[in-house]
Amino acid sequence: MKALNRREFIKTTTTTTAGVAIIASGITLTTYAAKPQESNPVTNEKRWGMLIDTNKLTETDIDDMIDACQEEQGWGSEILSTGDQKSGWIKKIKVKDTATDRISNLALMCQHCEEPPCVDVCPTNASMKREDGIVLVDKHLCIGCRYCMMACPYDARSFVHEELTNQKEHMPRGKGTVESCTMCVHKVDKGEQPACVEAVDSDAVIFGDLYDSNSKINQTLKKIQSTQIRADLNLNTAVRYSGI
């Protein structure tokens, strides 16, 4: 075997070290990525959804839903923002049929579209849809361009117009970024229901897995007439309404 001179020795060891470093770090990263984060991973075999029956939902129910959402997620205490600058993750909407004058009240929040326009337009992938259909904003990637707010057909998103204090631990909100209903993903991942659903005593609001044929929401949707807001846009929303 040829004796190594100094130059070749350095070359070989450098290559080997670099190679080992690259492969090893790759292995480490893969290992971390492969490690299950939780016992109940997010999968596209589920699709979380909500059914709101406006015939059963009272105006008080809607107020309770809004209060529960504010309490859970910590929005609504903005002091400097005025009028339309205030955050509104969930809103009470009163609509009148122009032909019959029939009035319906409903709660409007992010509809968690299957084809969300906000996700399409977001330049930095901050707006994203989880495998289980929940649409979220990654507050660390959001640059505050507000294009998602231009694109959302439901006026569901808010921009934080001021510095915030006393935020909820599970819901960091930041000045200059966009936010909206998270379907209480932090609760749902623990097997609980969204705060607004828990706030309503009756079955006016049903939450569950749209795909699971044993779930109450799936079975109810099979039985009754329901609709999606702006169904004409073909966004296939996860929040459905009956009675409007």
Added chain:
Amino acid sequence: MSIIRYEQIQGKSLGFYALVAGLGAFILAALGAVYFMEHNGHHVTGMSNRIVWGLPHVFALFLIVAASGALNIASIASVFNKKVYKPLSRLSGLVALALLAGGLMVLVLDLGRPDRLIIAMTEYNFNSIFAWNIILYNGFFVIVGVYLWMMFERRMNKYSHTVGIAAFTWRLILTTGTGSIFGFLVARQAYDAVIMAPMFVIMSFAFGLAFFILVLMASYKWTARPLGDAIVNRLSNLLGVFVAAVMYFVSVYHLGNLYLAENSGVESFILVDGGIYTKLFWYGQIILGGLVPLALLYSPATKGNRTMLGLASVLIILGGIVQLYIIIVGGQAYPMELFPGKEILEGYGGIAAYTPTLPELMLGLGGIAVALIAIAYLIKFLPFLPESLADDVTDPHHKKL
């Protein structure tokens, strides 16, 4: 054609320093405004969750649109071989780059988190027209930069035709991309029209040329260099054609929208009963920004008069800013149709209020100042301007007009 000699401007006069100081003051005011808005948050602006893009976006998009249009003069020379425009090519490239820089500055500084610009440069969602625009804008700098190099470097001159075609194609795609920011917003009645893209291209022709003409006339007048009628009158005619084309596209856009019953609400809002937006449309965009400039450019009494050409260019720029204000702010002010066939009594709807604040205006004006100061300094340090654009230089074989 005789040999064109390019020369830097001296840039040592009191007037030059006064100009730079004036523009510098605007830039400082803009930076102050940005600090104020970013430090406090957007609650100090007139913007809200209904009007998410306000006056800064109006200026930013105006400058970006005008930027791609300012490159047209160079394109006409190198792509379409109109030799008379060739001496203007370098300035055309410069004005294009300067306007784009000003526009992007405004756009970026109005972000909620401008400090995260690096994310916009590293995280791309290729479904997003915004992400595409980021690539298109950066690419424009590179391509026009190379284009200028080909024009400046004598041994590279032979490539300027090829690079010119690339730049021309790129600028068309860029403005299409800018128009498409609005063209594909399905939820909003005022947008969601494919005609937005070509309309923005035509708007860029008019706004960019108006800006270019003002820069050209000012720099030749202030440096006492000869600028002949042969070239100025051609630019003037071209400007008129572009303004008429913009008005044609605006008519088609509105007539097309009127034909669709679902859009009649937003159309009557802009055209008839939208208060400030209706006034801005008719008085600002159509009369001051369209009809008056056309009259100034073509009527025998004012045709060929440099002051009137300058006035027409200023009006076209103001009309353009008004047009973008109506598209951007007016389009958002009109509520989305959440429940077709139903009336919303509470919770959403109505015309959204928007009153622009001084910091927003200063940021927008700062973008224009950045563009102008960049032009002023670069023509001082590099030979962008021909020392003469007199008729016997630009158009030696043509009888005097």
